[in-house]
Amino acid sequence: MHPDPTTLKASSVIAIEAGNLTKIYRDGIRAVNDVSFSVKQGEIFGLLGPNGAGKTTTMKMIVTLAKATSGTLNVFGINVFKSPETVREMLGYVPQSISVDTDLTAYENLLIFAKLSYVDKKERNERIKNALEYMDLTGRANDLVKRYSGGMMRRLEIAQALVNLPKILLLDEPSIGLDPSSKKQVWKRIKQLNQDFGITILITTHDMGEADELCDRIAIMSEGKIAILGSPTDLKKDVGGDIVTVNFVSSCPTISFPKEIGKIIHNNEKSIQILTTNGEEAIPLIADFFRSHEIRVESISINKANLDDVFMKYAKRRLEDGLYKDIRKTRRDFVRYSR
Amino acid sequence: MNFLRFIMSSITVAEMEARKIRHDSTELWTRIIQPALWLLVFGETFNTIRAMPSGSFSYIQFITPGILAQSVLFISIFYGITVVWEKDVGIITKLLSTPSPRSSIVLGKSLAASLRGVFQAIVIFALSLLIGVKIRLDPFDIVGVFAVVILFAMCFSSLSMLLASYMKTRDRMMGIGQALTMPLFFASNAIYPISVMPTWLKYISIANPLSYVVDAIRSMLLVGTYKNLPIDILALTVSTTLFLVLASRTIKKLLE
Numbered sequence A: 001m002h003p004d005p006t007t008l009k010a011s012s013v014i015a016i017e018a019g020n021l022t023k024i025y026r027d028g029i030r031a032v033n034d035v036s037f038s039v040k041q042g043e044i045f046g047l048l049g050p051n052g053a054g055k056t057t058t059m060k061m062i063v064t065l066a067k068a069t070s071g072t073l074n075v076f077g078i079n080v081f082k083s084p085e086t087v088r089e090m091l092g093y094v095p096q097s098i099s100v101d102t103d104l105t106a107y108e109n110l111l112i113f114a115k116l117s118y119v120d121k122k123e124r125n126e127r128i129k130n131a132l133e134y135m136d137l138t139g140r141a142n143d144l145v146k147r148y149s150g151g152m153m154r155r156l157e158i159a160q161a162l163v164n165l166p167k168i169l170l171l172d173e174p175s176i177g178l179d180p181s182s183k184k185q186v187w188k189r190i191k192q193l194n195q196d197f198g199i200t201i202l203i204t205t206h207d208m209g210e211a212d213e214l215c216d217r218i219a220i221m222s223e224g225k226i227a228i229l230g231s232p233t234d235l236k237k238d239v240g241g242d243i244v245t246v247n248f249v250s251s252c253p254t255i256s257f258p259k260e261i262g263k264i265i266h267n268n269e270k271s272i273q274i275l276t277t278n279g280e281e282a283i284p285l286i287a288d289f290f291r292s293h294e295i296r297v298e299s300i301s302i303n304k305a306n307l308d309d310v311f312m313k314y315a316k317r318r319l320e321d322g323l324y325k326d327i328r329k330t331r332r333d334f335v336r337y338s339r
Numbered sequence B: 001m002n003f004l005r006f007i008m009s010s011i012t013v014a015e016m017e018a019r020k021i022r023h024d025s026t027e028l029w030t031r032i033i034q035p036a037l038w039l040l041v042f043g044e045t046f047n048t049i050r051a052m053p054s055g056s057f058s059y060i061q062f063i064t065p066g067i068l069a070q071s072v073l074f075i076s077i078f079y080g081i082t083v084v085w086e087k088d089v090g091i092i093t094k095l096l097s098t099p100s101p102r103s104s105i106v107l108g109k110s111l112a113a114s115l116r117g118v119f120q121a122i123v124i125f126a127l128s129l130l131i132g133v134k135i136r137l138d139p140f141d142i143v144g145v146f147a148v149v150i151l152f153a154m155c156f157s158s159l160s161m162l163l164a165s166y167m168k169t170r171d172r173m174m175g176i177g178q179a180l181t182m183p184l185f186f187a188s189n190a191i192y193p194i195s196v197m198p199t200w201l202k203y204i205s206i207a208n209p210l211s212y213v214v215d216a217i218r219s220m221l222l223v224g225t226y227k228n229l230p231i232d233i234l235a236l237t238v239s240t241t242l243f244l245v246l247a248s249r250t251i252k253k254l255l256e
């Protein structure tokens, strides 16, 4: 599903480099606490974390909208604190909350923004046209933005961040408030931007599906610190793997299960749970195994490890809302077993 | 910082305002009601009862520059509210995330305020001509009046932005604006000559920038002698520059 970041995106140029970055707000809140990470050119890097983790603050420091209390921050080797304007010239920024001017038309929003970004006059109209087309807004370009739906505004935001063809696109929760189909559309665009134009993308989100879908690497933040950083695949491995549950027609005799396929973490008379690194690949092996032992299998189900588990493990959040509770519980047991 | 880029960005920010006004100019017109009432009701009434010693000019002549200055003052001192509102809806965030220098954003916003000021001036000119106020229609003077209006609006709108960087909410800005405008207005030579004031008020009115603006406009529109004009304009230019520089430095605090 994912291109391997090491083969496709082999760039060794560092786009964003943060070293011991700290932001203490005036009231003493350590929003970002001694954070170091680097984003490679051409990758999609995700900042994940619960509300208040410091994602937006980190992004704002990069866009020079918030001043870091201490630490270092470079964008393509340029010191963000020393040359804020040069750095902003390389960035496109979509803030967390809507920030297009609703009293102007979409075209005007893009025009003003292009001018303020010093887009060459000769290229300006072409760029605006392309950005509108890219985000499917051409038909409504001359409508006042206040007559737009939330999703359209969101798309306009992204269009706006595109007119200056940034080297780095910073998206703060880009799919917030979008319906599932618009969300998919925006994801597609983001991926295209990354692939077609090689734009480096830094994205923040709470949506693990989104992170899994888009990001080459993610950092999970919690209380101002990066709890863990890695590719989605690695992080998922970290919380275990996929659980394959096999239900038997009649009670199963005690058997020894080959380690290469997986590890049994739970079993009772009529079912067995196996921890595997890749559930899909393990299923046929498991089926063959039981067939060869003449044990009749009624059903096989798979519970894939996902980023929610990673998130829950590292975000230090005891969410009691129960949405993923069951899965999590199994997973936690599972992790405990597999240690 | 590239000077040409700086100017271009400022003009773009003002253009943004102009485009908004083009889409919806309601506010512009409602802003006219107050000065129009001052001129038509207050001015006309006091003109007939001749209660004010307005020198060699009729009272309505005397008051016209005052009303003009006052209406520009109102617009520019409350301009910070607009900027706070724009911060609340994310527009300032967007502007400050562009490569344009922050000082150009502030300068652009103050130009936007003067755009509104110029509109007021035009309407007040038209009104006073309509009701037959005798003003000097020397083109040179008219240009001078507009220049003063522009400077004045820039001066107080940048002061307003400077205050907004610290006040951060619309309510507080509303309070500050009200606390400032009325004293500035009544402790000035806008609607009565300094000579009729009690001594203590005279001192205040000498320190009041509005007095200098009214004086400058009056000298061009009525008197035709420019004795005080250089000082008036110098004082205005210095304070405008000061406020612009300060506001450029503080504007990012608005986001904190």
Ligand SMILES: Nc1ncnc2c1ncn2[C@@H]1O[C@H](COP(=O)(O)OP(=O)(O)OP(=O)(O)O)[C@@H](O)[C@H]1O
Pocket (backbone or CB within 6 Å): A025, A026, A027, A029, A030, A031, A049, A050, A051, A052, A053, A054, A055, A056, A057, A058, A096, B255, B256
């Ligand atoms: N302007 C501010 N002044 C003071 N504290 C702030 C300010 N902005 C953010 N904070 C605090 O900093 C911490 C991090 O906030 P931040 O907005 O970076 O979180 P986030 O990870 O983006 O959260 P969310 O997912 O809710 O957007 C929070 O505790 C927040 O209350």
Ligand SMILES: [Mg+2]
Pocket (backbone or CB within 6 Å): A055, A056, A057, A096, A172
């Ligand atoms: Mg946030």
